[in-house]
Structure formats: structure tokens, C-alpha cells
Amino acid sequence: MAFVSPVGYQPVYNPAVPFRQPVFGNLRPGMSVYIQGMVPHHSKTFSVNLSCGQFNGSDIAFHFNPRFDGKRVVFNTFQGGSWGGEEKKKDGFPFNKGGYFEMVIFANPGGYQVNVNGSPFYHFNHRIPLERVDNVQVDGEVNIQSLSVVGGGGGGVGGPAYPPGGMMPGQGYPVMTLPAMGGPTYNPPVPYRANIPGGVSPKRTFVVRGFMPMGGQTFSINFKTASGENAFHFNVRLNERAVVRNSCLRGSWGHEERAMGHNPFVPGQYFDISIRSGNGRYKVFVNGQHFCDYAHRFPTLQMINNLEIVGDVVLSLVQF
Incomplete structure (x- = not known):
């Protein structure tokens, strides 16, 4: 029997890292990248990239890079063979060696909202149109338990899946859902x-x-x-x-x-x-x-x- 999954529910479990997952139809507002994982004790750094191509050297619309030396997260883009200006966040570093984590990257019209372990962490304004993103890449010293690209309704019937103002439902804001076929409710x-x-x-x-x-x-x-x-x-x-x-x-x-x-x-x-x-x-x-x-x-x-x-x-x- 062929079961009908909710929209966008095509998770990949325990992939080997480095790992690449295509985003079929490219990324659109209202979609999100959902990752559950664990940081090994020996980890120094890992990265999650929303890329505009599957090959090395492709443009990267969003680079999310936790670095355990100094406990900071670096955000950037890679375009035309060159890195852009780095944005950094040091306060509230949410990753622990030997610890499990969950992160969601919301594709909002104005930028990417990253939430880690159920709390808002950072908002990164678009430098490259998100509709160019066709791959999610994970690299570095991290174990991925599951990864999925959720949604695909693109803000259709029932409204967008992204939270208002980039804030997370369950953090003092009303929970939003997509009542039409397969809309996720977060936290x-x-x-x-x-x-x-x-x-x-x-x-x-x-x-x-x-x-x-x-x-x-x-x-x-x-x-x-x-x-x-x-x-x-x-x-x-x-x-x-x-x-x-x-x-x-x-x-x-x-x-x-x-x-x-x-x-x-x-x-x-x-x-x-x-x-x-x-x-x-x-x-x-x-x-x-x-x-x-x-x-x-x-x-x-x-x-x-x-x-x-x-x-x-x-x-x-x-x-x-």
C-alpha cells in the first residue's frame, strides 16, 4: 500500500557526512529545512549550506557554520567564487559537544530565520534569491539523525508556514499551521x-x-x-x-x-x-x-x- 505523506515529508535518516540533499522545485517562501543531529565530542566545526547547485564551487545562498573554538556561529554567502562579509554570533551558543540538537531554517521572504532547540537564534537577510537554492549540504564533524525539507506550499491556501516577524511559535507567539494538506505546526x-x-x-x-x-x-x-x-x-x-x-x-x-x-x-x-x-x-x-x-x-x-x-x-x- 502506498501511503500519502504530508507535503514535504521525505526525511533522510542517518546520512553519511558530507551529505547533499536536493530541494525539488527549489526553495520557496514558507518552506523550512529541519535537522536533528548530534555533535561528536571531537567536533571542531560543521556547516549547513543552502546552495545553488550540487557541485563544489556553486554559489551558497546561506552558510551556517558553528565553530567550537571561541563558541561562535558564522553566517555568510558564497557567490561568484568569493565569500561575502561574515556575520557572527557569539552569545547564546546553542551547541554542546556530545549533545543532541534540533535546528530549523525557515525560508522567509526577507531572509532566513534559524531556530535551534526550539528558540529563535538568528535572522540572516537574503543576499541571493532563495528561489535559486536547490540543494542542502551538510559538512564537518556532526552526526545527522534526520534531515528533511518541509513544506512546499509556498504560502498557498492557509497562509505561509513561516512564523511572523521571524519569531518561533511557542515562544510567546501564536502557533501557526497550514490547515491545507500537510501544514506543519512547530513547537x-x-x-x-x-x-x-x-x-x-x-x-x-x-x-x-x-x-x-x-x-x-x-x-x-x-x-x-x-x-x-x-x-x-x-x-x-x-x-x-x-x-x-x-x-x-x-x-x-x-x-x-x-x-x-x-x-x-x-x-x-x-x-x-x-x-x-x-x-x-x-x-x-x-x-x-x-x-x-x-x-x-x-x-x-x-x-x-x-x-x-x-x-x-x-x-x-x-x-x-
Whole structure:
């Protein structure tokens, strides 16, 4: 069965670095580059480049370069064979050796807004038209857990995906979403509740990204009906070293399913969950690997029209 992913959801998991990822159709306002990664203990520097070509020597519209000597981040462009004037930021260096990170580069009409670990970090004004960008490149001493170019609606129906004024939803500003097909919601508060337009139709994919904070014990992803039936309960329990799947129908919980090959949920580390609804079951993938299947116990999928996420979790992105 071919599942229908949200717009732009084509993540690459654990690529070797240096790494290049094409941006099909080129970058446009409303799109973003989403990266989860880890900095090795020996790292001195790494870079993320939004380039205008796939070959060495191509123009680079945006160069993002953390440097651990002096703990600063350098921003620049490369055009016509020469680097431009550097911009530097030293305060609030967000990367730690041996630590995990998440960064989002928003393509705004006036520039790139970079957010790291859920907080605004830097705004870089365009020097090269962003529509020329057709590749994302990662180089240096860094491990990439996942990378994806999100969006592609280009500010179409439902409005742009970029935050107003370059600020980040969840940082004192209202959360923005694209209600039309596949718009991501960044850094929504928990508990999170959203309506699923049209219900859980077959072949649909739901994406949840985030992390469990240190000391966190449990969180749940619930697919519910308007009447309160819990058709699919996905419950991470670190205190039990278990991930429980179940349904609560007509006021009663059913039989728990706990079988799993490994537990990919670790406090402080980012996760990427995709839940794909098939004709007979949900297929759950975590960090790009198949995790479990769960047979439908509430078969009228169109009546399952509410998504709920609760518990000890910090959400980075929800998309469906």
C-alpha cells in the first residue's frame, strides 16, 4: 500500500557526512529545512549550506557554520567564487559537544530565520534569491539523525508556514499551521489537541517530532473520536521500559500490546514518529525504522477525527 505523506515529508535518516540533499522545485517562501543531529565530542566545526547547485564551487545562498573554538556561529554567502562579509554570533551558543540538537531554517521572504532547540537564534537577510537554492549540504564533524525539507506550499491556501516577524511559535507567539494538506505546526504546547479534517482516512501519515526531557517518564499519542472513543493509544513508558499500544472503546480498555524489538525512546534525545493508517492496521515508524503494527479495533476511520498528545514530552513538529 502506498501511503500519502504530508507535503514535504521525505526525511533522510542517518546520512553519511558530507551529505547533499536536493530541494525539488527549489526553495520557496514558507518552506523550512529541519535537522536533528548530534555533535561528536571531537567536533571542531560543521556547516549547513543552502546552495545553488550540487557541485563544489556553486554559489551558497546561506552558510551556517558553528565553530567550537571561541563558541561562535558564522553566517555568510558564497557567490561568484568569493565569500561575502561574515556575520557572527557569539552569545547564546546553542551547541554542546556530545549533545543532541534540533535546528530549523525557515525560508522567509526577507531572509532566513534559524531556530535551534526550539528558540529563535538568528535572522540572516537574503543576499541571493532563495528561489535559486536547490540543494542542502551538510559538512564537518556532526552526526545527522534526520534531515528533511518541509513544506512546499509556498504560502498557498492557509497562509505561509513561516512564523511572523521571524519569531518561533511557542515562544510567546501564536502557533501557526497550514490547515491545507500537510501544514506543519512547530513547537506546539503540550497537551496538544487538533482536529483531523476528514478523519483518519486510509493511507494517511501523521508525523510527530520532539523529545522527552530528562526526568520524563511517559507520554501518549491518542487518536480519538468526537464521542471520546480512543481508537489508538500509543504510550511510551520509560519507567516500565515499555511502549504500550491499546484502545479504550465503550469506556473499557482492551488488551495491551507491548512487543517490540528495541526501545528507541531515550530522555534528551530527539525522536521522529510517523504513524501510517492502512486499511487494516496502523504502521508505526520511529526514527525511520519500522517499530510496530496495530490492527484497527475501531474500523470506522473517518469518525476518528481528533489527535491528542499528552504527558512528559516537548514537541518540535506535528504534521498530517
